[in-house]
Amino acid sequence: MDGPVVTAARKALETNDVTIALAYVPQSGEGEVRAAFDRVQKARKAAPEAREVADLYFYETVVRVHRAGEGAAYTGLKPAGLDEGPVIPVAEKAIETGSPDALIRMLTETLREQIEHRFTHMMRLRDHDPRDVAKARAYVEAMLGLQVYSHKLYGAMKADAHEGHSGHKHG
Structure with a gap:
């Protein structure tokens, strides 16, 4: 609301x-x-x-x-004061101030943290006994997870603003 x-x-x-x-x-x-x-x-x-x-x-x-x-479903009006997460307020401030710098910093730092975390996790799993199927699967899951995560992020960065809409607050 x-x-x-x-x-x-x-x-x-x-x-x-x-x-x-x-x-x-x-x-x-x-x-x-x-x-x-x-x-x-x-x-x-x-x-x-x-x-x-x-x-x-x-x-x-x-x-x-x-x-x-x-292209999004209508799910009713939401009450005022809902937590909209950390990005919307920073984006709103960027619009108010006319500067995207704080939004760019926030998104860049979040991206850096996420990729470093996922990459480090994958590297820890990389050296394993190839005959240990459970550890091999864990590594493959982490490796492919990093690749798929990166691919989806790239797609989201290049997408139209409402493509793949995920229910952001508009009501």
Whole structure:
């Protein structure tokens, strides 16, 4: 409820300007969001309870259409204040300050730590008696794990922002 999509939907209702929310949905979903906005504007004039329900309907519509535009399933609105992990706040700060330096440092250091850890683990398993199948399997698992991990990271770094979407917070 405190993510950028709901924040934009809330501001659209407060200012009576649907275009604020439209920036967060694909063009193909614009008609649905505009129609929901018009219905909600009428419902908001009724009792305070109707306004609350109408607002929630609009938030849900905007988030659902937004998620569909990313190719992601809509799983409902999430409550405000959820732990979004360490990266989103740093990315948000980068956007606020206009500098990606702290985000680059954080991601680079995390990458370095992970690769060094996985590589060191693999190297510890490398020297084993070739007849010890269990140790050979452990080495192969670590070796292939490092390669697959590296391959997936490279793919993620080169991917479109929403390719392989993993449920980041937007609601």
